[in-house]
Amino acid sequence: MSTTDRLRGSIPPLVTPFTNGEVDYDTYAALIEYQIAHGSHGILVNGTTGEPSTLTVEERNRLVSLAVETAKGRVPVVAATGSQSLAETRKLTEHAVAAGTDALLIVTPYYIRPPQRGLVQYYLAVTEGLSTPWMVYHIPGRTAVSVTLDTLKAIRDASPDFVGMKHAVNDLGFVSECLRAFGPDFKVFVGLEELSFPMMAVGACGLMNAVGNLMPSKLAELCAAVERGDLARARALHDALLEINKAVFFDTNPIPIKYMMRRLGIIPKNEHRLPMMPASPELEARLDAVLERAGLLEKAKS
Numbered sequence: 001m002s003t004t005d006r007l008r009g010s011i012p013p014l015v016t017p018f019t020n021g022e023v024d025y026d027t028y029a030a031l032i033e034y035q036i037a038h039g040s041h042g043i044l045v046n047g048t049t050g051e052p053s054t055l056t057v058e059e060r061n062r063l064v065s066l067a068v069e070t071a072k073g074r075v076p077v078v079a080a081t082g083s084q085s086l087a088e089t090r091k092l093t094e095h096a097v098a099a100g101t102d103a104l105l106i107v108t109p110y111y112i113r114p115p116q117r118g119l120v121q122y123y124l125a126v127t128e129g130l131s132t133p134w135m136v137y138h139i140p141g142r143t144a145v146s147v148t149l150d151t152l153k154a155i156r157d158a159s160p161d162f163v164g165m166k167h168a169v170n171d172l173g174f175v176s177e178c179l180r181a182f183g184p185d186f187k188v189f190v191g192l193e194e195l196s197f198p199m200m201a202v203g204a205c206g207l208m209n210a211v212g213n214l215m216p217s218k219l220a221e222l223c224a225a226v227e228r229g230d231l232a233r234a235r236a237l238h239d240a241l242l243e244i245n246k247a248v249f250f251d252t253n254p255i256p257i258k259y260m261m262r263r264l265g266i267i268p269k270n271e272h273r274l275p276m277m278p279a280s281p282e283l284e285a286r287l288d289a290v291l292e293r294a295g296l297l298e299k300a301k302s
Contacts, residue, residue, distance in 0.1 A: 003102050004133050004163055006076045007187050008205045009227075010040050010219040012212025013047025013080070015254050015261065016055065016063065018271040023059050025066055027267060031213075032070045034266065039220035040212060042076040043067060044105065046092075048142060048168075049210040049254045052080065054273040057088060061095040068100045078208075081126075082107030082137060089126050097132045104134035105166055105208075110143035116151045123155050123162075133161050139168040139191060149177050156182060166191045166208050172198060179203045193245035197238035200226045210248050210257045211241070214264070247290045255279055260287055264296060 012035060017027040035043055045067045046052040046060050055063075064079045071077050079096035081104050083089050089106065096104055106126060108119060127134055136155070140146040146169070155162050164187025167175060172195070175188050179202075188204040190196050193211050200206070200223070212219045218241060225234040250256045258270035259279040270278050279287065291297045 003076070004185075004187070006042070007078070007103055007133065007163070008041060009223040010207045010209075010212050010216065011042035011044050011076070011078055011189065012040055012216060012219070013044040013049040013208055013210060014067075015210075015213050015258055015267065016046075016050040016052075017267050017269070018273060019269060021271075021273065023055070023063070024268075025062070028063060029066060029070045031267070032067060035212075035216050036071070036074055038216040040075065040216045041206065041220060041223065042078060042102075043071065044078045044080060044208050045101075046080040047105070047137075047208065048080075048139065049213065049257065050080070051254065051273065051276060053083075054276065057091060060092060061099075064096050064101060065099045076102035078103045078105055078135075080105040080107065080137065082109070084109045084111050086122060086125060093126055093130065097130055101132065103163070104132055105137045106134060107137035107139065108143045108145050108147060110145075113144050116148055119145070119147060119151055120154045120158075124158055127159055127161065131161055133163045134159075135163060135187060135189070136165040137168075137191075138165050141168070149174070149181060152178065153181060163187050164189070164205075167199070167204070168192050170195065172202055175199055175204060176202055193248055194242070196222060196241070196245070197226070197234050200234070201231065209245075210253050211245055213254075213257055214260055214266070215241070215244065243290055244294055247287055250286060251279065251283055252276070256283065256287055259284060260291060263288065263291060264299075 017024040067077045079101040081092035166189045168191025189208040190199040222237040261267045262270040
């Protein structure tokens with residue numbers, strides 16, 4: 001199976017664990033093993049859920065290297081290498097390629113609000129001379145810029161290693177337009193939890209969802225159900241996951257997911273770096289109620 005063919009299914013964006021303000025690399029390696037043991041089809045390093053804007057370039061690069069070393073080829077490692085700086089993005093990208101990642105996910109530059117022609121040239125400059133498959137991370141709610149179909153076409157025409165996108169937008173129509181324009185081999189990963197099943201039903205190849213940190217086996221099962229055409233089972237899983245999916249956004253991601261992971265014993269602390277903050281007592285109670293209704297607290301106690 002080629003590298004691009006392996007890019008499918010549930011590829012959760014891992015949280016970055018902190019202990020006393022420092023990245024907890026041992027826990028991060030354990031999280032990778034946890035994902036592999038529970039059936040995830042890959043891992044995403046330094047995605048939004050990993051709080052990359054609070055990390056140094058050196059920390060981001062070390063996490064990428066650690067992920068490749070820990071996964072040992074058992075599942076694909078996708079490295080998110082984007083920032084608002086072309087020079088920094090290029091540095092992160094070159095390191096990820098040298099480390100041996102299977103694919104790159106490059107966010108649209110945030111805050112700058114560039115024109116579409118600037119996006120095209122930015123992506124071509126970042127990936128020039130590289131041969132690793134790469135995808136656009138489309139999340140305008142965080143970056144304040146969208147990509148158009150014409151922009152993606154221009155990138156596709158100029159970069160043969162451009163293979164898809166993570167789509168974190170409530171826009172199913174755009175997914176259908178992309179798949180019609182680029183064909184079914186174009187990789188679309190769902191980036192909004194509540195659209196997991198609907199977006200895969202119209203052709204997305206998998207998920208890059210924060211809730212995969214909490215319930216990796218369920219997300220892997222959902223992807224497998226859609227892939228084999230068992231839409232009844234996929235719909236049932238979608239319904240069962242709905243409240244947890246909503247809970248991920250009770251506050252800024254990954255505040256809720258880190259609290260729930262700590263509550264279930266997946267990570268030892270739900271620590272963040274400023275300006276992010278741990279869950280408030282009120283949010284903790286609200287999330288506990290969600291976990292209780294999902295039957296997860298009882299499982300954690302047993």
